[in-house]
Amino acid sequence: QVQLVESGGGLVQAGGSLRLSCVASGPSSNGYRIGWFRQAAGKNRESVATIGRSGVSTTYADSVKGRFTVSRDKNTVYLQMNNLKVEDTAAYYCAAREGDGATLIAALYDYWGQGTQVTVSS
Secondary structure, rough: OEEEEEOOOEEEEEOEEEEEEEEEEEEOOOEEEEEEEEEOOOOOEEEEEEEEOOOOEEEEEOOOOOOOOEEEOEHHHHHHEEOHHHOOOOEEEEEOOOOOOOOOOHHOOOOEOOOOOEEEEE
16 A cells, blocks of 8 residues: 655745645555646546656646646656646645556546645735
8 A cells, every 4th residue: 555645735826836746655656657636625626637657658637738747756746837827726636546557537546645735826
């Protein structure tokens, strides 16, 4: 089983940047596909991005393409968020999947972190 801890959230003005981190620990912690998801208050969970075990395979939701970049260094996965918009405000979660198929379907992820809050002000 893998444990996930997110960090890097905070308050930023629209147009600004933040970098989130997700550290995976436990047996074979660098052997999982990692996805980022977010959930705004009162809304459904939304997929953001995913990255494969090797760090080569990445997929992005249309809402963040061109603004967000996911990368990984062994068992740490980063989400660089640029040109942030007010609508990006949400709790951001990383999740781990034992299979390596590229998917943004949250139900296919096995382990979840506790989340980090991102607030973008206008």
